Amino acid sequence: MNDKSLETVITARNRSILLSLYEGPKRSDTLCTASGMDIIEFLSSIESLEKHDLVAKEEDIYRLNDMGKAVIEESDHDLCTGKLVENVSDYWQSRNLDFIPPHLLGRLHEIDICNVLKPPLPDIFDHNKEAHEAFKSSKSFDMIAVSMRPNFPDLFREMINRRVNLSIIFDPRFYDKLIVDNPEVLREFIGNRQVRLYRYPKDISFVSLKLSESCMVLQSLIKEGAYDYTQLLSCNPTTVAWAKELFEYYLKDSVPITEIK
Numbered sequence: 001m002n003d004k005s006l007e008t009v010i011t012a013r014n015r016s017i018l019l020s021l022y023e024g025p026k027r028s029d030t031l032c033t034a035s036g037m038d039i040i041e042f043l044s045s046i047e048s049l050e051k052h053d054l055v056a057k058e059e060d061i062y063r064l065n066d067m068g069k070a071v072i073e074e075s076d077h078d079l080c081t082g083k084l085v086e087n088v089s090d091y092w093q094s095r096n097l098d099f100i101p102p103h104l105l106g107r108l109h110e111i112d113i114c115n116v117l118k119p120p121l122p123d124i125f126d127h128n129k130e131a132h133e134a135f136k137s138s139k140s141f142d143m144i145a146v147s148m149r150p151n152f153p154d155l156f157r158e159m160i161n162r163r164v165n166l167s168i169i170f171d172p173r174f175y176d177k178l179i180v181d182n183p184e185v186l187r188e189f190i191g192n193r194q195v196r197l198y199r200y201p202k203d204i205s206f207v208s209l210k211l212s213e214s215c216m217v218l219q220s221l222i223k224e225g226a227y228d229y230t231q232l233l234s235c236n237p238t239t240v241a242w243a244k245e246l247f248e249y250y251l252k253d254s255v256p257i258t259e260i261k
Contacts, residue, residue, distance in 0.1 A: 009052050010071065013037060014045050018064065021055060022072045025063040053093050066097040066105060073106030091116055091232060096221045099206040101249050110242040115233040127155060128231060131210065131217045136162045138212035142247045144200075145208045146171040153185045156195070166195045169247075169254050171204040179260060186260055198254035209247060216243040 010018075013035065020026060020034045032042040046062065049055045054068035064072070097105060119126065127149045135141050141164050149155070156166060166189075170178070178186055189195045207219035207227055216239055218232040234240070 009048050009054070011045075013041070014049055017042075017045060017049060018054060018068050018072050021062060021064045021068065025061050028057075028060050028062060031062055066100075067093060070105055070108045091230075094222050096205060096223050096225065099204065099220070100246070104242065104246055104249070107242060110238045111232075111234065115231075117231040117233055119229055119231075127151065128217055128233065131215055131233060132158075134215040134235070135159060135210065135212050136164065138164055138214065140165045140167070140212060142167045142211040142244070143209065144169045144171075144204065144206075144247060144250055146174050146204050147207060148174075153182070153188075156189065160192060160194050164194070167198070167247075167251070168195070169198045169200050169250050170257075172199055172201065173203060175199050175257075183260055186257075190257060190259065197257040198251065199257055200250055200254045202253075204250070209243060211240065211243050211247055214240060216240050218243065 017031060017035050020031060026034070028042075028046070031046070032039060035042055035045070037045065046055065049068070050057065052067075053065060054071065055062050056065045057063075092108065092111075100108070117128070132155060136159050141159055143166070145168060159166060168189075186197070190197060206221055208217075209219075210217040214237075215235045216233070219227075219230070220232070222228055234243075
């Protein structure tokens with residue numbers, strides 16, 4: 001990644017390129033003409049935008065990628081582009097954003113990064129103790145899961161014993177694995193009045209979202225589809241509200257699990 005920050009890349013000229021591409025993909029000669037730049041200025045600008053993952057090129061056609069769309073949609077809502085850049089430049093640029101629906105992708109600036117945590121190698125299978133303490137003290141706990149820590153049953157039981165209500169959405173691949181590996185654990189939670197389990201009908205393209213009224217932990221994939229154990233932790237109210245909308249987006253298409261078939 002280019003060491004120059006995104007703030008220096010979103011110049012008036014570069015923003016004009018992004019705005020033009022927001023209308024739809026364009027050939028390089030058309031885009032150059034629309035920008036009002038000479039060819040040398042245009043090539044310098046478009047190269048900078050490519051390096052910062054704001055635009056992509058396929059043959060001779062340029063298009064906006066997810067980050068470029070988010071920058072434009074952010075500014076279209078009369079919000080500060082600088083804030084969006086500041087919040088996402090160290091994290092979101094390397095992430096696969098396919099799991100975020102368009103209406104939330106355009107509000108990516110609402111993610112206020114309090115902590116980006118990457119545990120040391122010996123701790124990669126440990127749960128986030130700070131977040132778990134916050135979850136145990138909450139009234140509700142929501143989760144979307146493609147995978148879970150090996151000790152997840154004990155963590156769930158701790159929250160249940162503290163009278164926390166749990167709503168868990170499983171990726172279908174992970175749910176099928178649980179049926180084989182942990183059917184008794186599933187039955188235990190299905191039979192608990194404080195727990196609601198759901199199966200999402202399609203494969204989910206991130207690792208997990210954990211959410212209470214006051215805290216959020218998100219684990220996503222990098223663009224190559226790999227998992228690097230990084231956790232995004234935030235207790236900012238705006239971020240938590242954004243994450244709640246993401247949970248509800250997946251919940252509306254999820255099927256309640258009332259028995260193991």
